[in-house]
Amino acid sequence: MTMQITPSILNADFAALGAEVARIPSADWVHVDIMDNHFVPNLTFGPTMVEALARSTSVPLDAHLMIENPDREAPAYVEAGCGSVTFHVEATKAPVRLAREIRAKGARASMALKPATPIEPYEDMLAELDMVLLMTVEPGLGGQKFLDLVLPKIRRARSMMDKHGVETWLQVDGGVSLETIERCAAAGADVFVAGSAVYSADDPDAMIAALRDKAVS
Numbered sequence: 001m002t003m004q005i006t007p008s009i010l011n012a013d014f015a016a017l018g019a020e021v022a023r024i025p026s027a028d029w030v031h032v033d034i035m036d037n038h039f040v041p042n043l044t045f046g047p048t049m050v051e052a053l054a055r056s057t058s059v060p061l062d063a064h065l066m067i068e069n070p071d072r073e074a075p076a077y078v079e080a081g082c083g084s085v086t087f088h089v090e091a092t093k094a095p096v097r098l099a100r101e102i103r104a105k106g107a108r109a110s111m112a113l114k115p116a117t118p119i120e121p122y123e124d125m126l127a128e129l130d131m132v133l134l135m136t137v138e139p140g141l142g143g144q145k146f147l148d149l150v151l152p153k154i155r156r157a158r159s160m161m162d163k164h165g166v167e168t169w170l171q172v173d174g175g176v177s178l179e180t181i182e183r184c185a186a187a188g189a190d191v192f193v194a195g196s197a198v199y200s201a202d203d204p205d206a207m208i209a210a211l212r213d214k215a216v217s
């Protein structure tokens with residue numbers, strides 16, 4: 001399995017985002033947390049900002065929409081240049097329709113689940129998704145403690161994907177660090193978001209390599 005590291009810029013310096021992204025050339029994706037102050041109690045970027053960021057780097061953007069109306073807003077993030085767009089299942093009114101729309105517009109379609117949201121109801125739509133994001137903290141803030149209680153869900157999601165023979169990636173987001181990444185990888189995750197772990201390191205790009213080493217070990 002290919003292990004991918006997708007640093008989140010939530011804990012980067014927002015006054016120098018272009019330079020911050022230039023510090024992580026070996027990232028597989030740049031994870032961009034979109035928060036609307038309604039779905040989560042925090043406010044970040046919109047599509048105009050994301051479009052400027054997409055122009056500033058050759059690393060593809062992985063947008064994580066923590067917003068109330070992804071059915072209406074998600075297409076704008078594909079148009080802004082994101083290679084992957086993740087919506088929350090707790091917020092969408094029509095997950096199959098939205099996943100198809102994101103794919104039809106040319107991006108990878110991904111669906112996120114908060115820690116207490118079960119994966120089982122969505123088993124039959126896995127083939128509609130290029131990635132499933134399992135949150136390992138409650139969404140809204142960087143720097144929170146990894147929730148071990150999500151590990152069994154990661155294992156169940158991986159076995160469902162194996163059973164259905166789908167190519168869907170399994171991403172984890174929240175509290176992923178040198179200390180926790182091996183547990184996630186052992187449970188079956190293959191795409192790892194790391195925010196504070198990467199941007200609090202003296203050398204963020206070296207931290208990506210260190211995380212990758214732990215994930216494959």
Ligand code: DX5
Nearest residue numbers: 008010139140143175195196
């Ligand atoms: C949290 C965001 C995460 C966050 C991760 O709501 O979705 O992407 O930036 O930050 P860390 O890695 O510090 O938990």
Ligand code: ZN
Nearest residue numbers: 008033064173
């Ligand atoms: Zn995120």
